[in-house]
Amino acid sequence: MNNTPIKLTVLILFLFTTFTLPLSASVSFNSFDNITGKDSAARKKHEKPLVFPTPPADANRLFYIQRTPNTNTLIYDLNIDKKTGKPHTETPVHAYWIRYNEQGQKEELNYIQRKFAYGLTAKHLGDDKYDIRFVSYKKFPLTLMKAADGKYHIFASVAQKQIMLNYVFIKIEGGSFWLPNVIYVELKGIDPATGKEITERFKP
Template sequence: MTKNIRTALVAGFALLTFCAHAQKITTDSLYKLPGNPYRVLPEHVSRLFYVQRTPNDNTIVYELKMGDNGLPDEDEPVHPYWIRYHDKGEKAELNFIQRKFAYGITSKPLGNGRFDIRFVSYKKFPLLLMKGTDGKYHIFATISQRQFIVNRIFVKIEGGSFWVPNVRYVEFKGTDPATGKEVTERFKP
């Protein structure tokens, strides 16, 4: 992953201010792994993947949004929002700055219920929303010439500034659709 990708993703993920309307959700089903301060979210039927980053465990969730026709919504197939653990686990919509410059996504219909999905903070990294062999919709990424289902992304930041953070690595965790095994891809600056 190039330095520009890392910088763009981290700069986007560093914007944690100005959250809009919040709605309370329960955190009973959320848990942490031993030795890992970041929560691993249990599977949810409409969640595609989530993003976590240092310095806290607030999480950006990306959910599938279906249209009335049984296919992903043409205008907004993926809906991002916060789980704000530092605000009692409240769910919060992304504000304008977060949607347009950091954590938001763009989508382009490709036909047959497939969409090209891109982070607004780095549009050169393509993701693909499509139905997998299991009959469910997933986000697919191709890294190191192999395609996998994206489950979570973690960005490790150590120092730097608000606009130019020092990214130690970006880690993608997912599933190999052919074998069902977990795949981890980590990129260092």
């Protein structure tokens, strides 16, 4: 049996719940009622379109994730070992929040987020290269390694090409707490051979 759709659903579920809830919030099913028909149309009419901020530039930035229905942003930065000047062998990537939907503060991932949703596993492959996977969707391989510019980047397979991943966006419209209606997932990055931006959008 192929478990890939199940694992992808788990990842999308965590993306939905964690971005929607503050870290300290408890789950209340009453606040995640289905939105359908006239209620949905009325709500959309009065909602202002979200304006997603671009996180401030950082020399160690690898990529970041944003999604509807709010602007909270998940950041993935290179984690350098100060003693060696190279990526930390066990945790070469540092994941954390910028909570734009609150006060724009930075916050570390909590235990559940690290272990079941946004956390990454890392396997050192030698030659300053690492196999990187989301804990909730290990069949999407990422590679952390140096590019021709001498800097570390996250490489992913997009549109049948290896690109330097910069951005992931998830579009959600309605649905329920357990079954959000995911319209599409969009990946953006740079083709290292041409310097051109590559975008791939798909519906999971």
